Amino acid sequence: MDAIQSSYRINLIIFTLFALMIYVGSQAQIGINTTNPKGILDIQSSTAGVVLPRLSLTSTQVAEPAVNPQGGNIPAGSVVYNTAFTANGSNDVSPGMYVWTGSEWTPQFDRKQYALYESQLGLRTEPTTGRVAVNIPDLTNESFTPSFTGLYKILISVNYGGGNCKIPNEGNGPSNSDADLNIARASGQFDFNFDGAHSLIPVAAYSTNYGTNVSPRKTYFAIWQEFTLTKYVHLTAGVTNSFNMSFIQDDAPEFISEGQSTGRGYVAYDLPCRVELIYMGQE
Amino acid sequence: MKNFWQTYTLVLLLCTASAFAQVGIGTAYPEGAFDVALGQAFVYPRITLTDLNTQTITTPSGGSIETGTMVYNTKNSGTDENAVYIGLYLWNGSQWIAQFDKKDNKIFVQNASARTGHEVGQQGISFDLKTFTPKYYGAYKISVTVHFGAGQVDLPLTANPDDQYTNFNAQEGSFSFSFNNQNHSIGLKSFSGNNDDKLFDGGVFKVYENSYNQAQFSFVETTLEAGVAYDFDLTFDQLIAEGFISDGAFNTDGSGHITLNDAIGCTVEINYIGN
Numbered sequence: 001m002d003a004i005q006s007s008y009r010i011n012l013i014i015f016t017l018f019a020l021m022i023y024v025g026s027q028a029q030i031g032i033n034t035t036n037p038k039g040i041l042d043i044q045s046s047t048a049g050v051v052l053p054r055l056s057l058t059s060t061q062v063a064e065p066a067v068n069p070q071g072g073n074i075p076a077g078s079v080v081y082n083t084a085f086t087a088n089g090s091n092d093v094s095p096g097m098y099v100w101t102g103s104e105w106t107p108q109f110d111r112k113q114y115a116l117y118e119s120q121l122g123l124r125t126e127p128t129t130g131r132v133a134v135n136i137p138d139l140t141n142e143s144f145t146p147s148f149t150g151l152y153k154i155l156i157s158v159n160y161g162g163g164n165c166k167i168p169n170e171g172n173g174p175s176n177s178d179a180d181l182n183i184a185r186a187s188g189q190f191d192f193n194f195d196g197a198h199s200l201i202p203v204a205a206y207s208t209n210y211g212t213n214v215s216p217r218k219t220y221f222a223i224w225q226e227f228t229l230t231k232y233v234h235l236t237a238g239v240t241n242s243f244n245m246s247f248i249q250d251d252a253p254e255f256i257s258e259g260q261s262t263g264r265g266y267v268a269y270d271l272p273c274r275v276e277l278i279y280m281g282q283e
Numbered sequence: 284m285k286n287f288w289q290t291y292t293l294v295l296l297l298c299t300a301s302a303f304a305q306v307g308i309g310t311a312y313p314e315g316a317f318d319v320a321l322g323q324a325f326v327y328p329r330i331t332l333t334d335l336n337t338q339t340i341t342t343p344s345g346g347s348i349e350t351g352t353m354v355y356n357t358k359n360s361g362t363d364e365n366a367v368y369i370g371l372y373l374w375n376g377s378q379w380i381a382q383f384d385k386k387d388n389k390i391f392v393q394n395a396s397a398r399t400g401h402e403v404g405q406q407g408i409s410f411d412l413k414t415f416t417p418k419y420y421g422a423y424k425i426s427v428t429v430h431f432g433a434g435q436v437d438l439p440l441t442a443n444p445d446d447q448y449t450n451f452n453a454q455e456g457s458f459s460f461s462f463n464n465q466n467h468s469i470g471l472k473s474f475s476g477n478n479d480d481k482l483f484d485g486g487v488f489k490v491y492e493n494s495y496n497q498a499q500f501s502f503v504e505t506t507l508e509a510g511v512a513y514d515f516d517l518t519f520d521q522l523i524a525e526g527f528i529s530d531g532a533f534n535t536d537g538s539g540h541i542t543l544n545d546a547i548g549c550t551v552e553i554n555y556i557g558n
Contacts, residue, residue: 032317039343039348040328050316050317051319053319065322066322076355077329077355078325079324099371108383153388179448179480183478184478184489185476185489201545201546204491225496225497227547229547230428231546253487254483
């Protein structure tokens with residue numbers, strides 16, 4: 001048997017295989033592993049999937065490397081499996097199925113990302129000379145790397161309560177007030193620094209203390225209040241962001257030991273301060 | 284038969300089939316039942332669906348389509364819960380299921396501080412934009428976060444030094460949020476005070492104001508329509524505030540605060556939550 005005959009024979013085998021496996025009806029449907037295709041292309045298999053063209057896209061706005069073999073633009077409805085991950089800050093793509101809508105590639109898969117950071121509980125705060133910010137443990141120099149380019153929601157929850165305020169001063173001298181009740185406000189400011197962008201959250205809470213002649217004498221402190229701040233920010237896939245939460249306690253002359261000792265304020269007394277990051281989609 | 288031979292020639296050029304009945308286009312070694320390995324996309328049938336429940340297309344023999352049938356829908360259609368949008372849809376046996384990610388989230392942030400006054404009536408809170416246009420038909424959660432801090436209270440009574448060293452009062456009002464012809468309101472109070480106790484800070488009189496409180500209320504609009512511009516408005520009505528300077532009149536020290544407390548302003552967040 002010569003080479004030509006051999007080649008002919010192989011072609012014949014291939015033809016036979018096609019004839020067996022691919023049924024092309026008068027409506028030009030194709031069945032793979034079926035002679036009765038139920039759609040324009042009907043693929044029957046219990047062991048293998050459909051492998052889409054694996055292309056490396058560069059941007060949601062650029063059709064190439066997909067090309068129309070007839071020339072011109074690729075048609076809407078063109079589908080590829082994108083293998084590339086880009087991190088340019090806009091129109092980025094990540095691996096998955098994309099469809100061309102006529103003007104851009106749109107992802108055909110669910111994109112979710114969520115991260116939660118919580119502070120330690122039971123922090124005490126005191127005024128510092130020069131108003132030095134104190135970092136909140138476990139929310140200090142944290143980092144977050146977005147999976148996708150687009151809109152992220154940052155949900156910041158902080159809480160703060162005052163310490164023990166002073167017992168009212170009794171007596172009728174010029175430096176006395178003879179009050180039975182001291183109500184004082186403790187205050188401070190959280191500073192959420194996300195890659196250099198500061199979000200300041202001023203907080204305040206009241207504490208009370210009765211005079212020693214009031215019986216039973218009650219003192220109320222750590223009446224904390226929670227404040228939340230919601231921001232939407234644009235982030236870039238793969239680019240790590242660092243963030244930090246700190247707190248500055250205001251001067252507190254109305255509080256025991258001028259805001260030191262039992263006069264210190266409370267952060268995360270019952271509930272941690274929290275930072276949540278959630279992917280919200282493209283802008 | 285001519286059709287057959289034409290197709291056969293084309294298939295012979297493009298396809299290599301192994302004995303296990305896979306088909307490769309542009310590859311001699313298909314790695315799935317059907318493997319398209321050219322630098323070209325796979326073009327799905329472009330169909331104009333009318334809604335999620337109507338098959339629109341049939342099998343080649345005119346029957347009901349199979350589960351797993353996939354098409355590319357070319358147009359947005361419909362204004363109700365069965366609306367379809369541009370993108371890939373898969374028939375699950377009873378409905379078309381969108382294969383793309385349906386996300387629609389917006390936040391609107393107060394852009395200017397405001398003082399309040401009891402005689403002003405409904406006072407507007409300003410935003411850059413007070414219109415939301417949904418991308419999809421369906422349910423949206425609307426979360427409104429508001430802040431209110433009371434103004435300055437009157438001085439403690441000093442006629443008799445034993446009477447008062449502190450004076451604390453609450454100021455209040457209610458926020459109204461209108462959206463889609465519905466009004467949602469929430470009351471909010473805040474304490475202000477002063478303290479004339481001589482024991483601290485060398486007897487410096489302490490004035491506490493704008494100790495703002497924050498509140499959030501949410502509601503769900505189940506049937507917002509895609510592409511329709513919905514206007515919203517957020518207003519505040521402060522009540523008369525006895526015990527405050529000028530009874531809490533507008534533009535006095537007794538006026539309430541809806542200020543941008545640095546990063547904290549009123550916000551309106553709107554999130555698509557599904558059909």
